[in-house]
Amino acid sequence: MPLRVFVAGATGVIGRHLLPMLTGSGHRVTALVDEVDEEPCEGAETVVLGDLFDYPALCRALRAASPDVVLQLSGLDGTDGDEALRCTTRLREQGTRNLVDASIDAGVRRVVVRSSATAYAPQGHEVADEQSPLFTTAPDEWGAACRAVEEMERILLRQSAIEGVALRFGALYGADTPFAEAGEVHRRVLGSSLPLVESGEGITSFTHVEDAAAAVFEALDDVEPAAYNVVDNEPAESGEWLPAYARVIGGPEPVSLTLEQARQQLDWATVHLLTEQRGASNFRFREVSGWRPRWPSWREGLASLFGLWPV
Numbered sequence: 001m002p003l004r005v006f007v008a009g010a011t012g013v014i015g016r017h018l019l020p021m022l023t024g025s026g027h028r029v030t031a032l033v034d035e036v037d038e039e040p041c042e043g044a045e046t047v048v049l050g051d052l053f054d055y056p057a058l059c060r061a062l063r064a065a066s067p068d069v070v071l072q073l074s075g076l077d078g079t080d081g082d083e084a085l086r087c088t089t090r091l092r093e094q095g096t097r098n099l100v101d102a103s104i105d106a107g108v109r110r111v112v113v114r115s116s117a118t119a120y121a122p123q124g125h126e127v128a129d130e131q132s133p134l135f136t137t138a139p140d141e142w143g144a145a146c147r148a149v150e151e152m153e154r155i156l157l158r159q160s161a162i163e164g165v166a167l168r169f170g171a172l173y174g175a176d177t178p179f180a181e182a183g184e185v186h187r188r189v190l191g192s193s194l195p196l197v198e199s200g201e202g203i204t205s206f207t208h209v210e211d212a213a214a215a216v217f218e219a220l221d222d223v224e225p226a227a228y229n230v231v232d233n234e235p236a237e238s239g240e241w242l243p244a245y246a247r248v249i250g251g252p253e254p255v256s257l258t259l260e261q262a263r264q265q266l267d268w269a270t271v272h273l274l275t276e277q278r279g280a281s282n283f284r285f286r287e288v289s290g291w292r293p294r295w296p297s298w299r300e301g302l303a304s305l306f307g308l309w310p311v
Helices: 015-024 055-065 082-105 140-157 184-190 207-217 237-246 259-265 268-275 283-289 300-303
Strands: 006-010 028-033 045-048 071-074 109-116 164-171 171-173 206-208 226-230
Touching: 006 237, 015 071, 015 207, 028 055, 045 055, 055 082, 071 082, 082 109, 109 140, 140 164, 140 171, 140 268, 164 207, 171 184, 171 259, 171 300, 184 237, 206 207, 206 300, 207 226, 207 283, 226 268, 226 283, 237 268, 237 300, 259 268
Parallel strands: 006 028, 006 071, 028 045, 071 109, 109 164, 164 226, 171 206
Antiparallel strands: none
């Protein structure tokens, strides 16, 4: 049955893949875009200029659209520097609170938000499920960002007036992401500024943007309200994916640093990612939704991104 869908972040890397899927299935889309965002919203029936921090305007927009489902796909798709993390923290906390409150005011049935599978605490080498603790004790901006994930999901999932679904995506890759040509990871690997640290035991779970969009589409209806990991089937240590990525893009072999050298030369978050980050399991979302990643392994997905894998 066609739904009325309100999409915040419609011009982001996930939204650009999702909107054609929504309109192609007959859903009526209202897209909320930033006033300075000039990207088109192909297929959206209505485009509203604004953001998640103007609560009165957000309420008016949602009342006018009268959606069945609200999607919060906004996020920073580039570097994870301190300023980006601060913006993400504010978006997850204040932005989500505003959106949930405005959705309740407008009588919305379901809210689906973009969350993060990179926020798990580094407890052991096993991949994390949705019951694993988040890294809320991490230092500096990373800790604040992880606490914001916890707060965002608390705001969403403890509301009885709406059905809340939080999709915890892994490291997003694909077009216009940090892993694409000229993206942050691409530049750092080509410039030999993203090294291997020790034996490279930090684990990354990847999510192709096409698979992220497909997961959001599945979460429009019938999926039980909860938080879900949405990642591929192959979590990988940095000692595995980083050299493989360098080969795919024709870059130099990553340099190797000791842990002490890395702590002196790199920011805390990068050292965490490369040495102790924990991967995630997609088992629960696969079971409840029927979703299956088009790109079950980052290997084929990255190769396809650079024209080295048949589509």
